[in-house]
Amino acid sequence: MSELTVRAGELDAADELAGTRKQFVLDEVVYLDGNSLGALPAAVPGRVDDVVRRQWGALRIRSWDESGWWTAPERIGDRIAPLVGAAAGQIVVGDSTSVNVFKALVGAVRLVSGTGRDEILVDATTFPTDGYIAESAARMTGCTLRPVTPAEVPDALSARTAAVLLNHVDYRTGRLHDLPSLTAAVHAAGAVAVWDLCHSAGALPVGLDEHGVDLAVGCTYKYLNGGPGSPAYLYVRRDLQDRFDSPLPGWNSHAEPFGMRSAYEPAAGALRGRVGTPDILSMLALEAALEVWDGVSVEAVRTKSLALTDFFLECVSAYVPEGRVESLTPLAHRERGSQVALRCDDAGDVMKRLIERAVVGDFRHPDVLRFGFTPLYVGFGDVERAARVLAETLGDLAG
Amino acid sequence: MSELTVRAGELDAADELAGTRKQFVLDEVVYLDGNSLGALPAAVPGRVDDVVRRQWGALRIRSWDESGWWTAPERIGDRIAPLVGAAAGQIVVGDSTSVNVFKALVGAVRLVSGTGRDEILVDATTFPTDGYIAESAARMTGCTLRPVTPAEVPDALSARTAAVLLNHVDYRTGRLHDLPSLTAAVHAAGAVAVWDLCHSAGALPVGLDEHGVDLAVGCTYKYLNGGPGSPAYLYVRRDLQDRFDSPLPGWNSHAEPFGMRSAYEPAAGALRGRVGTPDILSMLALEAALEVWDGVSVEAVRTKSLALTDFFLECVSAYVPEGRVESLTPLAHRERGSQVALRCDDAGDVMKRLIERAVVGDFRHPDVLRFGFTPLYVGFGDVERAARVLAETLGDLAG
Numbered sequence: 001m002s003e004l005t006v007r008a009g010e011l012d013a014a015d016e017l018a019g020t021r022k023q024f025v026l027d028e029v030v031y032l033d034g035n036s037l038g039a040l041p042a043a044v045p046g047r048v049d050d051v052v053r054r055q056w057g058a059l060r061i062r063s064w065d066e067s068g069w070w071t072a073p074e075r076i077g078d079r080i081a082p083l084v085g086a087a088a089g090q091i092v093v094g095d096s097t098s099v100n101v102f103k104a105l106v107g108a109v110r111l112v113s114g115t116g117r118d119e120i121l122v123d124a125t126t127f128p129t130d131g132y133i134a135e136s137a138a139r140m141t142g143c144t145l146r147p148v149t150p151a152e153v154p155d156a157l158s159a160r161t162a163a164v165l166l167n168h169v170d171y172r173t174g175r176l177h178d179l180p181s182l183t184a185a186v187h188a189a190g191a192v193a194v195w196d197l198c199h200s201a202g203a204l205p206v207g208l209d210e211h212g213v214d215l216a217v218g219c220t221y222k223y224l225n226g227g228p229g230s231p232a233y234l235y236v237r238r239d240l241q242d243r244f245d246s247p248l249p250g251w252n253s254h255a256e257p258f259g260m261r262s263a264y265e266p267a268a269g270a271l272r273g274r275v276g277t278p279d280i281l282s283m284l285a286l287e288a289a290l291e292v293w294d295g296v297s298v299e300a301v302r303t304k305s306l307a308l309t310d311f312f313l314e315c316v317s318a319y320v321p322e323g324r325v326e327s328l329t330p331l332a333h334r335e336r337g338s339q340v341a342l343r344c345d346d347a348g349d350v351m352k353r354l355i356e357r358a359v360v361g362d363f364r365h366p367d368v369l370r371f372g373f374t375p376l377y378v379g380f381g382d383v384e385r386a387a388r389v390l391a392e393t394l395g396d397l398a399g
Numbered sequence: 400m401s402e403l404t405v406r407a408g409e410l411d412a413a414d415e416l417a418g419t420r421k422q423f424v425l426d427e428v429v430y431l432d433g434n435s436l437g438a439l440p441a442a443v444p445g446r447v448d449d450v451v452r453r454q455w456g457a458l459r460i461r462s463w464d465e466s467g468w469w470t471a472p473e474r475i476g477d478r479i480a481p482l483v484g485a486a487a488g489q490i491v492v493g494d495s496t497s498v499n500v501f502k503a504l505v506g507a508v509r510l511v512s513g514t515g516r517d518e519i520l521v522d523a524t525t526f527p528t529d530g531y532i533a534e535s536a537a538r539m540t541g542c543t544l545r546p547v548t549p550a551e552v553p554d555a556l557s558a559r560t561a562a563v564l565l566n567h568v569d570y571r572t573g574r575l576h577d578l579p580s581l582t583a584a585v586h587a588a589g590a591v592a593v594w595d596l597c598h599s600a601g602a603l604p605v606g607l608d609e610h611g612v613d614l615a616v617g618c619t620y621k622y623l624n625g626g627p628g629s630p631a632y633l634y635v636r637r638d639l640q641d642r643f644d645s646p647l648p649g650w651n652s653h654a655e656p657f658g659m660r661s662a663y664e665p666a667a668g669a670l671r672g673r674v675g676t677p678d679i680l681s682m683l684a685l686e687a688a689l690e691v692w693d694g695v696s697v698e699a700v701r702t703k704s705l706a707l708t709d710f711f712l713e714c715v716s717a718y719v720p721e722g723r724v725e726s727l728t729p730l731a732h733r734e735r736g737s738q739v740a741l742r743c744d745d746a747g748d749v750m751k752r753l754i755e756r757a758v759v760g761d762f763r764h765p766d767v768l769r770f771g772f773t774p775l776y777v778g779f780g781d782v783e784r785a786a787r788v789l790a791e792t793l794g795d796l797a798g
Binding site: 052053062106232260275365 | 439447448451452455456457460462463468494495496497523526527531532535539540571618620626627628629631645647649651653658659661674676677678680681682684759764
């Protein structure tokens with residue numbers, strides 16, 4: 001047994017989050033792709049079956065009231081809120097991340113309408129959909145879109161800047177951007193800060209309220225384990241809600257949705273971010289999935305996450321021949337999310353072989369091996385094994 | 400046994416669609432609210448359980464390929480296509496109806512950009528969300544929104560008209576609008592026709608291709624029985640797809656979604672209507688629900704639907720004292736959808752009592768009792784019983 005194997009055992013034995021793993025359906029696979037699709041929480045299958053057979057099958061239409069379907073978007077939003085540092089009443093769940101980026105960004109530009117601001121800054125290294133949707137939001141609000149790296153944002157801000165759309169953690173490199181200082185810089189320039197939390201929510205503290213973020217969006221199928229394509233969410237800071245002017249004012253956001261009035265009148269509060277009828281099956285699966293967070297602090301998750309990625313980098317250094325892979329993920333903790341991205345020749349082929357050997361990460365075009373570490377169900381033994389199998393795989397390829 | 404009870408028995412015995420009822424989970428309730436939420440198809444619970452436990456729980460991320468998750472929006476669109484008279488390759492499933500109305504209407508206006516057309520006509524009697532979203536689409540494309548009744552559309556069309564948004568069947572009255580002639584009138588004026596099929600798809604022939612409809616949207620949780628909040632769909636006629644310019648160009652609509660390119664390039668075909676990651680649980684529940692249509696023709700459904708609503712109106716006439724209710728639903732078959740709306744004093748209270756007596760319709764503010772007839776699972780005995788219980792309830796209230 002190697003020294004690192006021993007260390008892994010000791011770290012697992014001391015892991016205060018080790019107990020949450022049993023709340024997930026897992027097997028012998030080392031699953032390091034929870035930053036793409038979280039594993040299945042054990043509470044979900046039974047809950048979904050109840051939603052389908054009893055709530056839909058037996059109660060049918062009555063469930064909109066009796067099973068709490070109608071209020072699910074805001075109820076589940078309130079369950080997500082503490083995970084991203086938000087007080088209740090500021091998040092609604094529904095629609096895809098892309099659709100929520102559109103709501104948030106158009107809404108952001110409208111918050112500063114009349115001020116002559118006509119430029120949207122967007123993270124040039126963003127997950128592509130944010131850039132595509134930002135381009136549409138710019139086009140439809142008469143703004144210009146200007147892609148810049150997060151590091152360039154402070155210098156790019158000007159009296160023209162209406163809104164800035166940034167990712168908290170970069171989907172490719174795993175780099176964590178400095179949300180507090182970037183938000184402060186955006187505000188100092190008089191602009192509106194919109195954050196995409198897809199790769200940070202559920203993995204590290206976000207502090208939306210504490211840092212005065214204006215608007216935020218995120219998905220729920222990564223570190224929140226909501227299931228494939230589970231609905232995204234929209235955060236609108238409380239003091240902005242009265243002025244939030246959604247480009248998608250569907251009937252679910254009306255002050256009196258069942259009044260069936262021809263004139264639109266937006267609801268008060270975060271409800272204003274709702275659009276059409278919520279997809280109840282996916283949404284209530286998410287609600288069951290969020291129960292794994294009962295009694296779990298995001299700070300404890302963050303501590304373990306950093307220990308996992310530190311240990312992975314250490315194991316990779318020890319096992320993998322020098323120069324064969326290069327980490328794109330920053331070493332500094334304050335710049336690291338909950339994944340490690342390794343640049344590697346033949347990354348697509350390497351990942352295929354890793355998966356055949358039961359180590360599941362993913363490949364991002366053109367040369368990145370991406371490994372996500374979900375502290376709720378990944379252990380230090382998994383980490384050591386993943387690095388060892390990676391080294392063996394690269395050795396086989398070289399041989 | 401009354402003459403109408405006997406007639407109901409004869410009609411049920413002769414019903415060629417009587418066999419489809421056993422494909423649904425039903426009980427002793429007379430369920431006439433399938434125009435709001437369709438009943439649970441028996442195939443759905445097992446399918447959803449497989450999606451959750453095996454596809455998500457065991458295969459996890461592999462299911463995007465191996466379980467056909469990624470291609471579900473267009474595959475299920477192709478399954479809906481014959482139900483609305485569309486050839487394959489023109490429908491994608493995803494997002495809510497409201498979001499799809501936004502895509503369709505902005506896309507419609509952009510199809511005629513550069514022609515100076517700057518007015519959108521919208522059905523003034525529409526389900527409210529269509530009007531709210533149309534107002535947003537108009538605002539964001541520099542158009543004026545003009546609400547008119549469907550009957551006024553031919554006279555309201557002009558060289559200014561960019562697009563017209565109409566409902567095939569009115570959600571409140573159950574009136575069926577003349578899609579072929581209204582579409583022809585819109586085209587004769589050089590404008591784009593957008594139809595909302597929420598209350599017609601699955602209840603009667605639509606003939607999208609035959610009548611040259613440009614764009615259409617619809618929900619899937621009414622006569623298509625997809626479940627609460629199941630995803631809606633968007634139809635873009637084949638010859639318009641290359642010019643369809645979506646206001647929500649999410650990464651799922653990119654020509655090469657996993658290329659992760661910063662420049663947007665729309666996919667060919669109906670895929671262009673996709674946005675973000677599809678909600679797989681709700682979507683695959685819908686796919687299972689659509690299996691009840693195997694071997695069922697929409698024409699047979701329409702024939703039975705008209706027989707059901709005819710018989711209901713006959714039973715109401717026979718049982719309910721003259722003047723106590725008034726049908727808002729047209730008598731002419733060519734003007735009738737698959738529901739009957741009865742204006743009634745104290746309609747809210749009456750519907751509550753009907754539901755207590757196991758006859759489930761719904762109440763629409765301020766004075767409408769709405770009864771939807773889903774030919775796949777509603778029989779003539781149900782119809783007779785519903786009318787009889789309605790008469791008894793009104794009698795009790797009068798007594």
